[in-house]
Amino acid sequence: MKIYAFTDPHGNTKALAAVKEAVRKEKPDLVVCTGDLTVFERDMKAVLSRINLFHVPALMLHGNHENERRMRKACSQFPNIRFLHEEAYEQGGWTFLAYGGEGFKDEDERLETLPLRKEFAALDWSKVVFLSHAPPYKTAVDDVGEGGEEWHVGSKTLARLVKKRQPALVLCGHIHEAFHKEDRIGKTLVVNPGPNGKLFDLETLT
Numbered sequence: 001m002k003i004y005a006f007t008d009p010h011g012n013t014k015a016l017a018a019v020k021e022a023v024r025k026e027k028p029d030l031v032v033c034t035g036d037l038t039v040f041e042r043d044m045k046a047v048l049s050r051i052n053l054f055h056v057p058a059l060m061l062h063g064n065h066e067n068e069r070r071m072r073k074a075c076s077q078f079p080n081i082r083f084l085h086e087e088a089y090e091q092g093g094w095t096f097l098a099y100g101g102e103g104f105k106d107e108d109e110r111l112e113t114l115p116l117r118k119e120f121a122a123l124d125w126s127k128v129v130f131l132s133h134a135p136p137y138k139t140a141v142d143d144v145g146e147g148g149e150e151w152h153v154g155s156k157t158l159a160r161l162v163k164k165r166q167p168a169l170v171l172c173g174h175i176h177e178a179f180h181k182e183d184r185i186g187k188t189l190v191v192n193p194g195p196n197g198k199l200f201d202l203e204t205l206t
Contacts, residue, residue, distance in 0.1 A: 002027075003030045051078075056080065060082070072085070132170065138159065
């Protein structure tokens with residue numbers, strides 16, 4: 001199964017056009033955006049309309065520039081788009097588990113308890129793609145400076161979750177300095193795909 005993931009376009013039409021062309025060329029089964037689709041929700045429906053015209057199922061989560069309730073409602077108006085937050089979506093033998101919003105919160109009690117919910121108890125984490133706007137702490141994707149301790153601004157809760165559960169892939173965003181960077185937490189590949197995005201063949205991850 002192939003997915004095309006991107007993050008933090010902030011309404012940039014050139015970035016969205018580049019994603020559209022990549023989707024046309026690569027023909028992924030699914031498109032994923034890990035938040036900050038807009039600049040504080042400006043022209044949100046217009047941006048979603050562009051993504052809907054990719055004519056590929058798309059999973060969206062909110063970033064720190066979007067309100068969960070308003071973005072969920074806006075996404076519901078487009079047939080090719082599904083809003084995902086604290087929920088799972090299954091396709092092609094893979095589970096996509098999403099946690100949007102925030103970006104500036106190093107400890108998060110709701111995220112801490114997410115894997116403990118009964119609907120996720122039987123998950124095969126080796127076949128999970130975890131979608132998060134915030135990056136995991138102390139990785140290449142949460143570094144806003146030169147790699148020193150003080151420059152890591154990601155989620156410690158997410159880092160612990162990934163270390164314990166070991167999903168196949170974590171896709172995140174939020175940190176613009178980390179666009180296109182990747183790292184590993186144990187066996188888990190962690191990637192910030194940037195506004196132009198990146199293609200992933202999930203079968204190569206297992």
